[in-house]
Amino acid sequence: MLKGKVLIAQGGGPTAVINQSLVGAVLEARNFAGVEHVYGARHGVSGIINEDFLDLSRETLENLEAVADTPCSALGSTRDKPDVKYCKDIFKVLQAHDIGTFFYIGGNDSSDTLRILSEEAVKAKYALRCIHIPKTIDNDLTVNDHTPGFPSAARFVASAFAGINQDNAALKGVYVGVVMGRHAGFLTAAAAGAKLYSDDGPHLIYLPESTFDMTAFVKDVKRIYDKLGRCVIAVSEGIHDAKGTPIITKLAKDVERDAHGNIQLSGTGALADLLCDQIKEKTGITRVRGDTFGYLQRSFLGCVSDVDRIEAREVGRKAALFANYSDRAHGTVTIHRVGDYAVEYKLSQLKDVAGKTKVMHKSFINREANGVTAKFMDYLAPLLGSNMPVASRLDMSNGVPKILTKK
Amino acid sequence: MLKGKVLIAQGGGPTAVINQSLVGAVLEARNFAGVEHVYGARHGVSGIINEDFLDLSRETLENLEAVADTPCSALGSTRDKPDVKYCKDIFKVLQAHDIGTFFYIGGNDSSDTLRILSEEAVKAKYALRCIHIPKTIDNDLTVNDHTPGFPSAARFVASAFAGINQDNAALKGVYVGVVMGRHAGFLTAAAAGAKLYSDDGPHLIYLPESTFDMTAFVKDVKRIYDKLGRCVIAVSEGIHDAKGTPIITKLAKDVERDAHGNIQLSGTGALADLLCDQIKEKTGITRVRGDTFGYLQRSFLGCVSDVDRIEAREVGRKAALFANYSDRAHGTVTIHRVGDYAVEYKLSQLKDVAGKTKVMHKSFINREANGVTAKFMDYLAPLLGSNMPVASRLDMSNGVPKILTKK
Incomplete structure (x- = not known):
């Protein structure tokens, strides 16, 4: 069940639709009566260490929708890769703020960060639910048919x-x-x-x-x-x-x-x-x-693919829904192509995506x-996506016969 | 009066809307009953030398409109800068094909090419009407408030x-x-x-x-x-x-x-x-x-400014209209800002634009x-242009009070 305080952050390189995922997760999480606050950590995991949080529960729908249409991580990002010490520091902050759910939007480096964090949470017996929300223009996450940001x-x-x-x-x-x-x-x-x-x-x-x-x-x-x-x-x-x-x-x-x-x-x-x-x-x-x-x-x-815009929003929303309805404590939202063209979303295991690269x-x-x-x-x-512009050319068969130069 | 055979070419670096000017001039010229053919020279003046012409009178409206929405010179371009010898060769071809009007879409290098050409035409007593149609992303043409392609x-x-x-x-x-x-x-x-x-x-x-x-x-x-x-x-x-x-x-x-x-x-x-x-x-x-x-x-x-798209089409159309209604043999179509925001088009003298640079x-x-x-x-x-996307940000005043770190 999704309740109490929820934290969300963005890691790795920006994409054109990463804020769609942010806004999808925030709005969906806010729908649950038991959710007190949705916090956003600024600049990924480094914002947790620094207790640099924004209360996204106070954001208007109007502004969140404007942010959703803006490229690059609105919360800021980071390239930090937490080790055990870093993770222990993260727990201290999560505990102090009574945060029970952490959504991390990122690529394979960020999902690996989440895997370490979820493992350390188990060791520390801290009841933390970690859900990874996929994004990367590289399209290199395993399990997924493709990754939001790539399209x-x-x-x-x-x-x-x-x-x-x-x-x-x-x-x-x-x-x-x-x-x-x-x-x-x-x-x-x-x-x-x-x-x-x-x-x-x-x-x-x-x-x-x-x-x-x-x-x-x-x-x-x-x-x-x-x-x-x-x-x-x-x-x-x-x-x-x-x-x-x-x-x-x-x-x-x-x-x-x-x-x-x-x-x-x-x-x-x-x-x-x-x-x-x-x-x-x-x-x-x-x-x-x-x-x-x-x-x-x-x-x-x-320059946004409408397919990408919709899917990036959906993986964010799905993270909140999986956090509430799934039995699995941790996981990563994955995209599966099931038709031409249609997709389904699943909650897959972090270890199947974390730190791995699909080529x-x-x-x-x-x-x-x-x-x-x-x-x-x-x-x-x-x-x-729809309405890709098409580059057209003149009809090259309408050549005019040469008069001076005969080849 | 615009009649007989009309030739059009594109010179210099491509722009996103240079084909709007091409199509504007072609369609407007085709409206005149006395115009027999509208030829397009491939790769600017070098296409004249090579007698490499397409008969644009045979193009459908549908295809011309598709080409208009395509960036870069559909006829091909050139960096050639004609000298006297080059111009004499051009006359031979124009004469052989009985071409009386030449529209050249380009920037300050191309307009200078046209100036030389028009001067040589006078010397050679060849009745040629030369109209320059402006374009350059550099926005550096004199006389003009701004230049198609720049927006x-x-x-x-x-x-x-x-x-x-x-x-x-x-x-x-x-x-x-x-x-x-x-x-x-x-x-x-x-x-x-x-x-x-x-x-x-x-x-x-x-x-x-x-x-x-x-x-x-x-x-x-x-x-x-x-x-x-x-x-x-x-x-x-x-x-x-x-x-x-x-x-x-x-x-x-x-x-x-x-x-x-x-x-x-x-x-x-x-x-x-x-x-x-x-x-x-x-x-x-x-x-x-x-x-x-x-x-x-x-x-x-x-990525096209609608203002640019409209104006690029207009300078092409205007070239045909000026060629028909103006007393001036040669000239360059110029854009003048007359309101906020409104423009007027004039036929200015080639020498006032040719080879000059506005900074x-x-x-x-x-x-x-x-x-x-x-x-x-x-x-x-x-x-x-209209509908410029806006980059929005989260409300940074919604900071969450720190618990562990007090600064």
């Missing part, structure tokens, strides 16, 4: 590449777009989401699921360029060599790591520049441009490891 | 920074976003377009209209960071030192130039990385991230040269 980021990446394909067709040359994705290539693969004609870009897609070979890469680019006079390429930031060493570390002076031991891949244009230099140097093509999509793909205001299935990647399959496109299509 | 790009940049501001508030640190703009800072200044609260980012904006001083920059960043615990910065790609040397050339190995003699500033993440390194090194702040907005800001599919007026830039004024915000606001 909107995918829509952004697909829309960006659809525009860039037009740009590249207008002014020719080679374009390299670097997309977020450390181990899982789903978001980079979404670059193909708005392809319409067979010669539309991205013409090549490189994912962290495969080994990146610079020689094969340059050869691929030259082949497409020779055929079409242009080439659009989508590359995951996490591409690596046969030994698993990220390509970006081959040139980064200082490798920066976060509290989870992850190397910083975003927030620098180094990988795009490296790949562009390689193409220029080895093919002789002069107009080669690179962009790193960076933070825009996870936080852009106004793209082999059947989603082409044999040459430089593109995606029709099966992936089928998987992706409904997630992008 | 949509501004909406993209404002939306991006509104999201990044939330991202930076959630995970703290310093963020540097590099925006297009070689000499004119309008697009970078638009980063402030969606600011709502006084502590919203971007907190600092650096424009090519002012001299960039690295020491002052680092000091500004540190001041904001010390006050807010975070800092969001918008920087024009064209920032330069007191001698006018672009900051980016201070580290670029090979400086690449286009046919107009312009140094390549976009398509590389080097400037953002340089600025991030400087901040890390000189302030000791560890979480510093940089993005280069690159081609997304001019070609993103699905931001002093009254648009703050005294410290690190931000914009209220006057600029008033100028920008109507251009962003």
Whole structure:
């Protein structure tokens, strides 16, 4: 039964719809007569340690709905990864505030935080119910068909590449777009989401699921360029060599790591520049441009998949419902595709998701490891949501006969 | 009178609404009974030389409208800048195809191309009517209040920074976003377009209209960071030192130039990385991230200001109407703000726009040269269009009293 004081927090990287989950959980929890307060911890678990709480019971529906439509964690986020000492400090605060339920919205790092916390709660005989609410643009949570946040980021990446394909067709040359994705290539693969004609870009897609070979890469680019006079390429930031060493570390002076031991891949244009230099140097093509999509793909205001918006709200609501009706003390809300297109939500075990990473299935990647399959496109299509804009072209069959130049 | 064969082409960098102008001109020209054909040259003036024409009279309304809603030059573009020899070759083709009217959609480089062309036409006693249709995300055309393409790009940049501001508030640190703009800072200044609260980012904006001083920059960043615990910065790609040397050339190995003699500033993440390194090194702040907005800001599919969409269509339509009703042989369609918010269109002289660059007026830039004024915000606001999404925040006055930690 959901009662007393409920705490909610947001961890890890922001998404376009993470506040839908926050608002879904808050509003649903507030519906239960036994719930006294819904607190929000600012900046994830670090806000618990600092007793930095907002009383979300005092928020108006109007403002919560406005926040729901705003990208990025409204409560603030954190990259802190609690150890045993950290968890004991968390208990002290939860006990002092008499909090019995904790909802944590986050990805696989955040779900692992919750797993440690729930285990320490058992050891400390503290009656705490921990429910993980999924989110990550990486789409790399196990058990889930996909993860809230990914569809909107995918829509952004697909829309960006659809525009860039037009740009590249207008002014020719080679374009390299670097997309977020450390181990899982789903978001980079979404670059193909708005392809319409067979010669539309991205013409090549490189994912962290495969080994990146610079020689094969340059050869691929030259082949497409020779055929079409242009080439659009989508590359995951996490591409690596046969030994698993990220390509970006081959040139980064200082490798920066976060509290989870992850190397910083975003927030620098180094990988795009490296790949562009390689193409220029080895093919002789002069107009080669690179962009790193960076933070825009996870936080852009106004690019949301309606499917994502609805599902992100639902996983929040479901967390409150599972907390009230399920026999299971802890768990993670998971999304399961049950139709084309329909989903169901379950309360799964934390250990099945926590700290694990799902990558793209082999059947989603082409044999040459430089593109995606029709099966992936089928998987992706409904997630992008309604009213995806379509890039159209003039009718190229209306050519005017040449008068001076006869070929 | 508009009659015979009409030719249209697109030059320079793509915009989100450049095809609205194309379709506006084509449809309006097709309304005139005396017009036999409307041809489109592929890839700007280079398509004329190559006699690479599409007969746009054969396009359906349905397809033209779909193309109008597609970003980037549907006819293809070029960076070619014709000299006298090039222009003579153009005449040969125009004469061979009996073309009497030429509409060229482009920015200040393209309008200069048209000026040369119209002058050569006079010398060659070739009866050619040249009308320039304005477009550029840089917003740097003289005479015009603003230029089609800028409002949509501004909406993209404002939306991006509104999201990044939330991202930076959630995970703290310093963020540097590099925006297009070689000499004119309008697009970078638009980063402030969606600011709502006084502590919203971007907190600092650096424009090519002012001299960039690295020491002052680092000091500004540190001041904001010390006050807010975070800092969001918008920087024009064209920032330069007191001698006018672009900051980016201070580290670029090979400086690449286009046919107009312009140094390549976009398509590389080097400037953002340089600025991030400087901040890390000189302030000791560890979480510093940089993005280069690159081609997304001019070609993103699905981010259009409705004001821009309407005006881009109108300048195209007006070109056809001026070609028919005006006594002036050549000219450029210009936009004039006559109300708040209303515009009028005029046919101005090519020489007043061609090859000239408008930069931001002093009254648009703050005294410290690190931000914009209220006057600029008033100028920008109507251009962003309707239904700009708003980033909302939780009510921070609902803090819960601390129990364990008393400060």
